[in-house]
Amino acid sequence: MFPELLRWLRSDEARPWLEVLTQAPPDDSQLLSTLARLRRALSPEQAGALVTQARLRRRAERKFPGRASRMFFEATALEQATSMPVAAWTARRYARFDWVADLGCGLGGDSLALAQVGPQVLAVDRRALALALVQANARAWGLSHVIHPIQADVTAPAWEMAAAWADPARRDEAGRRFHPDALQPPLGALLSLQRTRMPHLGVKLMPGLDHAHIPPEAEAEWISLHGELKEAVLWLGDLVQRPGRRATVLPAGASLWRSGARAPVASPGAFLYEPDPAVIRAAAVGDLAQRLGLWQIDETIAYLSGDASLETPFARSWPILEHHPFHLKTLNRRLRAMNAMVIAVKKRGSPIAPEPFRRKLRRTPQGRPVIVVLTRVAGRPWMLICAAGPGGCDGSMAADATPD
Numbered sequence: 326m327f328p329e330l331l332r333w334l335r336s337d338e339a340r341p342w343l344e345v346l347t348q349a350p351p352d353d354s355q356l357l358s359t360l361a362r363l364r365r366a367l368s369p370e371q372a373g374a375l376v377t378q379a380r381l382r383r384r385a386e387r388k389f390p391g392r393a394s395r396m397f398f399e400a401t402a403l404e405q406a407t408s409m410p411v412a413a414w415t416a417r418r419y420a421r422f423d424w425v426a427d428l429g430c431g432l433g434g435d436s437l438a439l440a441q442v443g444p445q446v447l448a449v450d451r452r453a454l455a456l457a458l459v460q461a462n463a464r465a466w467g468l469s470h471v472i473h474p475i476q477a478d479v480t481a482p483a484w485e486m487a488a489a490w491a492d493p494a495r496r497d498e499a500g501r502r503f504h505p506d507a508l509q510p511p512l513g514a515l516l517s518l519q520r521t522r523m524p525h526l527g528v529k530l531m532p533g534l535d536h537a538h539i540p541p542e543a544e545a546e547w548i549s550l551h552g553e554l555k556e557a558v559l560w561l562g563d564l565v566q567r568p569g570r571r572a573t574v575l576p577a578g579a580s581l582w583r584s585g586a587r588a589p590v591a592s593p594g595a596f597l598y599e600p601d602p603a604v605i606r607a608a609a610v611g612d613l614a615q616r617l618g619l620w621q622i623d624e625t626i627a628y629l630s631g632d633a634s635l636e637t638p639f640a641r642s643w644p645i646l647e648h649h650p651f652h653l654k655t656l657n658r659r660l661r662a663m664n665a666m667v668i669a670v671k672k673r674g675s676p677i678a679p680e681p682f683r684r685k686l687r688r689t690p691q692g693r694p695v696i697v698v699l700t701r702v703a704g705r706p707w708m709l710i711c712a713a714g715p716g717g718c719d720g721s722m723a724a725d726a727t728p729d
């Protein structure tokens with residue numbers, strides 16, 4: 326989509342069409358007939374832009390709940406945009422600044438959240454379309470007076486600003502970028518800006534960030550939303566609350582700092598605990614174990630166990646019904662004896678692919694719902710049969726490929 330088409334989408338001519346289509350965007354089966362109908366009154370480009378926009382708005386509801394139907398999107402910019410609850414969380418640290426620069430603002434996911442907590446926002450991007458989108462979205466949120474879009478290359482700024490936020494692009498035409506210096510803009514360029522011009526900087530990075538890239542004076546925060554790992558943020562300057570690493574889980578808004586504590590190791594107890602991925606990535610599993618009085622069932626695996634059922638935002642848990650050394654025949658025999666129906670197979674530290682494995686398991690429709698966990702205990706392949714239920718697996722998650 327080009328900025329001119331976006332300008333037309335925001336015009337009085339397009340507005341009534343867009344409102345109607347936003348209410349009921351055509352699905353794939355209705356696409357051709359809707360386009361044909363629109364083309365009776367509009368150009369093919371206009372018809373296509375209306376339908377695409379309405380469908381993107383529907384898709385964007387996940388990231389911008391309650392707001393997407395008034396916003397403007399482009400497919401790649403939407404894919405790259407920060408989800409509203411995560412952007413709101415990171416923006417909070419900027420509340421005491423008068424101005425903040427959003428270095429690579431895209432369609433404005435972070436600029437909007439920053440503007441909502443107080444500062445004036447300089448929304449910078451090198452793409453004209455990004456600027457047109459951030460402008461349209463600032464208007465849709467009633468924040469035009471605090472968001473100031475400018476087109477520039479952020480690696481060579483002609484302005485100074487004490488506080489800045491950057492969310493470098495992790496994907497380009499060549500695919501996903503895994504090294505911080507392959508990001509756009511690269512982490513190295515942002516850190517050099519921080520040293521010379523923008524002392525108080527937050528940088529959103531890939532959650533798989535290697536800890537070796539964390540400067541010693543920085544705070545690194547891994548953030549998950551509804552149990553899904555979203556990002557790692559490097560905080561520098563006055564934005565650091567405490568140098569070190571922490572895991573933050575949203576929407577609870579709870580944080581766990583890594584102190585380097587090690588969990589004791591013992592065989593499985595009455596409950597299995599699966600730490601939130603942010604806790605695992607922040608290397609704070611030992612801290613969680615210490616806080617809750619839990620232990621690891623293997624020193625190399627991020628599963629914890631305990632004898633009590635505990636409510637915590639940092640882990641999910643399931644009652645362990647039985648556990649045995651791994652053996653397929655034994656498992657099927659026990660499932661039959663328990664009249665159990667496996668609704669999910671999870672694994673950590675096992676080479677077995679969960680979904681094909683599930684198909685080899687005995688099926689008992691209407692049986693007691695259980696999840697089977699393939700892992701290691703004291704270095705040996707092990708299997709646990711856990712009760713599925715509230716607070717645990719919802720059955721839609723058939724497999725779990727999170728790292729050990």
Ligand SMILES: C[S@@+](CC[C@H](N)C(=O)[O-])C[C@H]1O[C@@H](n2cnc3c(N)ncnc32)[C@H](O)[C@@H]1O
Pocket residue numbers: 402405406407428429430431432433434435436449450451452455477478479480492493494495509510
């Ligand atoms: C991941 S997106 C930002 C998404 C945004 N935080 C949001 O929530 O909508 C990264 C943006 O950085 C921009 N960008 C990359 N390199 C840049 C550079 N050197 N100067 C300015 N913008 C740049 C890209 O055009 C892209 O829009």
